[in-house]
Amino acid sequence: MESHHGDSVESQTMPAQAAISEVLTATDQSSVTPFDDLASVVALYEQRVFRFLLVSTRDHDIAQTLTQETFLRAWVSRASFREDCSIVTWLMRIALNLLRDHTRTQRFRFWKRAAASAVDVSDVSEHIPHRDSSLEQQLIAKEQLNLIWDAVAQLSQRQRTIFILRFVEELDLSEIAVTTGLPISTVKSHLYRALAIVRARHTSSLKDTL
Amino acid sequence: MTSHLTHEQLCDMILARSPHPLSSDFADLQCHLHTCPACTEELASLRSSLTLLREVSTGYSRRQLARFHEGAPIKSIRSTNLRPLLWTAAALIAIATTLPFSLHNYRQPAAAPSSAIATTPVQTQQSDEALLEEINQELSAPIPSPMRPLADPTASSATTPSTSSRRN
DSSP states (O other), X not given: OOOOTTOOOOSOOHHHHHHHHHHHHXXXXXXXXXXXXXXXXXXXXXXXHHHHHHHHHOBXXXXXXXXXXXXXXXXXXXXXXXXXXXXXXXXXXXXHHHHHHHHHSHHHHHHHHHOTTBOOHHHHGGGOOOSSOSHHHHHHHHHHHHHHHHHHHHSOHHHHHHHHHHHTSOOOHHHHHHHHTOOHHXXXXXXXXXXXXHHHHHHHHHHHHO | OOSSOOHHXXXXXXXXXXXXXXXXXXXXXXXXXHHOHHHHHHHHHHHHXXXXXXXXXXXXXXXXXXHHHHTGGGTXXXXXXXXXXXXXXXXXXXXXXXXXXXXXXXXXXXXXXXXXXXXXXXXXXXXXXXXXXXXXXXXXXXXXXXXXXXXXXXXXXXXXXTTSSOOO
């Protein structure tokens, strides 16, 4: 139903499970939604939900907290899951709602400036794959990453969310439309604008290097 | 067809929403990409950047999640719910440390009054010492001065010159 895009599943999924294990043991196990086997759902999708929240917030503490809340809320409201969309789409919709609620507060904006857990591009650039072994190729890749990292930061909140859902989570436009509650045409429009900003950064960088 | 791909055409190709492979539009796009190095290079560069963003995000999030798994027991201490409290406590400590110094500086805004204060005791030092000496004598006296017996008035009149005698 949903695509996994080749992500390897983390074998350790204890934090999110531990947060809700007490709830699980104290409740009825007779329902038949996929979220009744929450351990399997967490094992399959925690990595993706966390990645989406991490790239969106650029703060690993906030991303971790919201990831746990996503699975907790998914389990609590599992009766409303009608299987009219994929599990990952439903989880992303919950994560996006939590993200909106969280980033809407002034408290988040204040603490984001001083957060020690904020993600910097230098932290992320350590994970550039070394398929190209030459030093020149690695420098080019680092420059590319700096460009797109800054460009994504320039996007509006909605553009950034849609951009990440498409190009990091690789959701289809229809899945993004379900996740965000927007028409597909609006999703496309936001993606065009976001790509225009990314293109502009690339173009200006090319002009600078020439 | 224009000299280069339009933004929409480029976006559609990036979004994998290019025309149907059997359509004439698709053939035109492919033909243009074969003959236009600028569009080909830009398309490849954008695709490469987007792929890089995804791979790096995946690698970084995987490592961070693994770290959280390893440090799960102490995660609650490092959670964002407690961080504002820790920051607030640090701010209060900093304010409590700096406030006395700032108040002290506020009460002594200029150096001139302090020099005036420093010069004043020099003038009054002698009188103060005399006063203290007098007090010490009062305290060390066996009989306080108010309780001392009065002097003999006759003796005083005999010793005093006869300035008070009437000259009638």
